[in-house]
Amino acid sequence: MDIQESEEIKKEFQLERMVLFSDAVFAIIITIMVIEIKLPEDLHHASKEDIRRAIIHLLPKIGAYMMAFFITGMFWSRHLKLFSYLKDYTNSLIALNLAFLFFVSLFPLGISVMLDTLTPRNYDGLYMYFTIVLLGILTQTILTGHIIKHAQNLCIRPDGIESNLEWRAQRIQFIAIPILFIYCILCFLSQVSPQFISYGVIAWAAITGLIRKKLY
Template sequence: MPYGRLSLHMAPSFRLESTETDRLVAFSDAVIAIAITLLVLELSVPTLPAGSTVAVLPTVIAEQWHEYLAYLLSFLVIALYWVLHRRVFIHIDRHSRGILWFNLLFLLFIALIPYATGVFVTYPSQLGVVVYAVMLALTGFSLTLLWGYASRKQLIEAGLASRTVEIQAARFLASPILLLMSAVIAVFDPTIAILSWVLLVPINAVFESRLIASLEDSPIESETPP
């Protein structure tokens, strides 16, 4: 078949593919669900010292605090990134090869979070904190790239206010910037770096309130599910 005729036959299928985002979202949800489930494997069953009684079990469990912290934080961060990823595809009504590859980059880092959690659990000091924070930051930056590409290529729904697009971009950037800063802090004091992660909660709450206010200002956006 001549190339020109082949292109004519393929063009409609490419147009149809660009509007089909259900499989992309379903695949992403599956990868995120697997990653968040694998986190529990990093929790080890406490081992009692030889010759000790079960009475020391609470102490042994307490000594594993970094494992529980890593599990809880990783669960919450992956959950947050899932919420933000969902927000991205609520507003994207078509996609391109660029969207596919940026989404796969995001999933690549999501899949590595259980590994980073394992490093942090094994080395809950400078090395573990730096690796963990950098991996979470790269995940956030990849999601920011996905949103930036979609908005720049005008793949998001028509009528979405530019202010909402900017708030979304700022929110996507906020968490990874904080995490990257904590990685730098960890070089000098890992404990302060870990404590700085608490700031993720108020920072995301502030951006969430601003985003809701922006959505309420737009008739088109107010119909979008929260």
């Protein structure tokens, strides 16, 4: 094995290491919430009805866990697709990937806060959860943008990558997410009814979805 080839294999391995580190973080995040789901203490002396009620009370938590599991799974499979084009890495890529993983790691917290506080009169937990997911999408968009910008150096097939990653649709998020944040902060400050924030989020989801459909 000559040094040239040996170094190329080394570079591949560094990239692999970054990817498998991300996978380990994803795997921990995706299963972390199951630790929080448990019955109240000392049910051995409880009545049959109490036990059944305690088990039924687990169901919304299992539902929230399922939601966190599949949302994280979706981000993971997008990460899988994104990194399948890489053949090299840079320090910026490591930093952006860490920033993306940071927001992903907040997903379970966001869902658990939302579940614990959501009532017809209080949407704070829901807003917190939306914020976390939007920041996740935003950092993923920045990460995708970085890879596309440096495609000639970083990717194995630099020419087809823009259409493969549906970049023209995804880069809309660079404008759409900041606008949505500003809109939400304005709503919050002007003390209008929380419904207006929901309308904003629905409009954001509809518009970005329509653009993706139209472009691809």
